[in-house]
Amino acid sequence: SARVYALVNQKGGVGKTTTAVNLSAYLAQWGYRVLLVDLDPQANATSSLGVEKFHVQQGTYEALIGAAPVGTLLLRNPKWNLHLLPASPHLAGAEVELVGELARETKLRRALQPVLERFDYIFIDCPPSLGLLTLNGLVAATGGVIIPVQAEYLALEGLSLLMQTLRRVQSALEPNLDIRGVVITMYDGRTRLANDVVREIRDFFGDKVFRTLIPRSVRLAEAPSHGLPISVYAPRSLGGRAYAMLARELLEGDGLS
């Protein structure tokens, strides 16, 4: 059954979407059955794969409110063998709408239940907040969380808040919730700041930190404007090679490859 990982960090702009999209794309291209869930109302994962969010009729929002079974909501790109549960602007209303619902934090986990056997990996791209959407992502992430951390000072500051939330979810909702790994992103080895921050992240998380460092690489920022993952847009770029390495490291740690 699928390993379900959520990309989480309430600090904005740290590379959650970029990591979710590119890990998904490499694993799908290597033949694994992969589903990417876009749980962010900004729908950046959806548009990074060339899907126009305003044309999305049904997606994650409908899955959360139980309007249709998830299997009927999936888009599939045959070229890259990748499935997507797209986000639509409706999702922006879900945070407030879900507040009064019963078992509001487990809606996504229950919605994904029927498709777990169809996939090897499910990646959930979360919004930059610790509200009900991200809580749904955490509870659904039976494989654990992948935490992208930008190699910058302000991104460090947010880690303690994130750890607090993970502990709260572990004690109240999902005791098995664990950190699958921490990914250092937008690393620029020429700056002292980046090297100081990397040392602090390694002190804080120890061997949970993936060995692969993702460098700052403009190709990674360009790829979404073409609606392509880096594995298609510029696989031989620094960013492309780094995400291929990260995907391999993830497989190794999961006992696959």
Next chain:
Amino acid sequence: SARVYALVNQKGGVGKTTTAVNLSAYLAQWGYRVLLVDLDPQANATSSLGVEKFHVQQGTYEALIGAAPVGTLLLRNPKWNLHLLPASPHLAGAEVELVGELARETKLRRALQPVLERFDYIFIDCPPSLGLLTLNGLVAATGGVIIPVQAEYLALEGLSLLMQTLRRVQSALEPNLDIRGVVITMYDGRTRLANDVVREIRDFFGDKVFRTLIPRSVRLAEAPSHGLPISVYAPRSLGGRAYAMLARELLEGDGLS
């Protein structure tokens, strides 16, 4: 009475905090009476000014729930002549707690009412979401919103969602809500991507876009780790000079200077 501006963009990591902190610091150092309100549970504006968020006993959260008058919650840095309404980790709970309250969107505006005469400028740093905290920031921003936009593709994608929200707030809560200006941040003129995005932002917003472009400059990312605004940490750096220019442009447009 104070001009109240909210720094808003639900896209994460676009420079909301960096712009709020550095505009506040320059205007305060030039003798204007300035209050910076940290409305983000990450408390990045608070820590960027050297205040330890876990030591904050009372701040924005207490102001929102009406536990104490805002005037008694302010911190002041005498060296920079800057006042701060700090964030504490409690603020993370406010989004859900406020949902059931009466007039939940106008709590911040009402809390700031008694101190409007004491300041020339009030800047509100919002979190990267369009939930109740940001709605409170929008309703309180009688001067309008300042929208930082990173010169990258994914940041463009989010603008239509932001405009939708602004229109909803205008029709339901605050008819005078306006865009004071759009700031292009982390601009790297060497990349085609940045220049393409700048052209699109100018097409989308016209003369609402500030002339001053904020370049990508590592000094800006370093300053928060020293608890200093750029006006103190590295005023002659590219980033320092750009924010001084932006502060001057804001004053000019406001009929001051």
